[in-house]
Amino acid sequence: MLRSDETGGTRQRRAPILLVLTLTAIGLVGSLLLVWSTIASERAERAQVERTNEIMIALRDIDRAAINAEAGQRGYFITLDKRYLATYEFGRALYPRSMDKVKAEVEAAGMLPRQKELLSLIEQRADTKFDELAKTVAMIDRGEIRDAQQRILSDEGRIAMERLRNSLSEMEALEQGILASATQEASAAEDRVLPLLSITLLLTLGSLGLGLWSTVRATHAEAQAAQAAELAEARDRADLLAHELNHRVKNLFAVILAIVRMSARDKPEAKPVVDSISARIHALLDAHEATQGKGTDGTARMRVLVDKVLAPYSDEGNKFEVSGPDVELTPREATPLGLVLHELATNAVKYGAWSNVGGIIAIDWTYEGAGDDRALQIRWRETSPSPQAPTDRQGFGSMLMQSSARQLSGKIDRKFDDQGMTVDIRFPHTTAGTIA
Known part of the structure; x- marks a missing residue:
């Protein structure tokens, strides 16, 4: 049986791990939401684009119906040829169909008070215009040419047409405003993704750091309080806790990936967003797994991290060169650096050296300075036969790299020339050294 002080010590050691796991789970759930x-x-936004497009087409069909009907009326008056009435009848038939379509689309989206007023005005003014045209055509049919001429030359038809067009224009402007609001809301939602992913990243790093601290603390305490056999048992328990923490973190990544993919399983239009988010979560998982290598203190080898990033693309015949000393990275360094390298590799396949035959990527790293001023300098060089010119657009990938640079307390510089692109990554590196 365990003594009460041993039981209490075990609970104290587990408490920080459970707390950080809870915070990490909260962050992951928040990211999912x-x-x-x-x-x-x-x-x-996409639904609103389609709806606005349908409404705009229907509104313009109403205007086209009035113009066709008026053109047919004028042609019939001038020539007395009833063949012109075909255009007139086409306009009269097009108007009610277009009006019904506008009503249906607006009501399906939830009608605003002003939209309801405008629909009533459009219908009223269109009815007035078509009533004026019908009366003139009836006069011509009865042979009342002079009366028909006076009616046509009066301002009644012109005023009715201007009022109808004013209402149609206002309705179009209102729909454009609704579409702009939907676009702005979608853009704001995208802008919120990066900060929350950064918070999730920090929580994950915190859970790994506290798990490591708790494991070392437990091992040290039991080494002072027990004999050799008890010390071995204590180390086994510490290893078990570390493996349990690692297993739970990996399970959390797997759960969030599964939920993200399931959320878009029946929504093919969301696949590009889901694929982009899934790729970045995979990069986080790869960086986490790289920290579970040989280092007993949770450090990761630089070469292992680079190999994990390049592995998915090496089978496709993409050429690359890697060189540099054997360097250990802390978990705090490995995760953001893994995200940056993943982003560069993805961009190379889409737009850079690996998007063209004959392109090559060279990655090398070295130390600069000494003592407290020592820094790790990493260079990513892409050479391509036909490099693409950079754009001024700052996308999610650029913001992610800037955020990672801040987490590394370093800087990331990108330069473009006629042969390709060079990315220089530099950050302080004094806690871990080269491996003998």
């Missing part, structure tokens, strides 16, 4: 909100906003 935000991802879901972003997908929903983008779906709403």
Whole structure:
């Protein structure tokens, strides 16, 4: 049986781990909710684009119907040829169909008070215009040419047409405003993704750091309080805790990946967003797994991290060169650096050296300075036969790299020339050294 002080010590050692795991789980759930909100906003925006397009077409059909009907009326008056009435009848038939379509689309989206007023005005003014045209055509049919001429030359038809067009223009402007609001909401949802992913990253790093601290503390305490056999048992328990923490963190990554993919399983329009988010979560997982290597203190080898990033693309025949001393990275360094390298590799496949035949990537790293001023300098060099010119757009990938640079307390510089792109990554590196 365990003594009461041993039981209490075990509980104290488990408490920080459980606390950080809880915080990490909260962060991951928050990320899921935000991802879901972003997908929903983008779906709403696409639906609004389609709805606005249908409404705009129907509004313009109403205007076209009035113009055709008026043209047919004028042609019939001038020539007395009833063949011109075909255009007139086409306009009269097009108007009610277009009006019904506008009503249906607006009501399906939830009608605003001003939209309801405008629909009533459009219908009233269109009816007035078509009634004026019908009366003139009836006069011509009865042979009342002079009366028909006076009616045509009066301002009644012109005023009715101007009023109808004013109402149609206002309705179009209102729909454009609704579409702009939906677009702005979708953009704001996308802007919220990066901060929450950064918070999740920090929580994950915190859980790894506290887990490592708790494990070392438990091992040290039991080494002072027990004999050799008890010390071995204590180390076994510490290893078990570390493996349990690692297993739970990996399970959390797997759960969030599964939920993200399931959320978009029946929504093919959300696949690009889901694939992008899944790729970045995979990069976090790869960086986490790289910290579970040989280092007993949770450090990761630089070469292992680079190999994990390049592994998915090496089978595709992409050329690359890697060189540099054997360097250990702390978990705090490995995760953001893994995200940056993943982003660069993905961009190389899409736009850079690996998007063209004959492109090559060279990665090398070295130390600069000494003592407290020592820094790790990493260079990513892409050479391509036909490099693409950079754009001024700052996307999610650029913001992610800037955020990672801040977490590393360093800087990331990108330069483009006629042969390709060079990325220099530099950050302080004094806690871990080269491996003998």
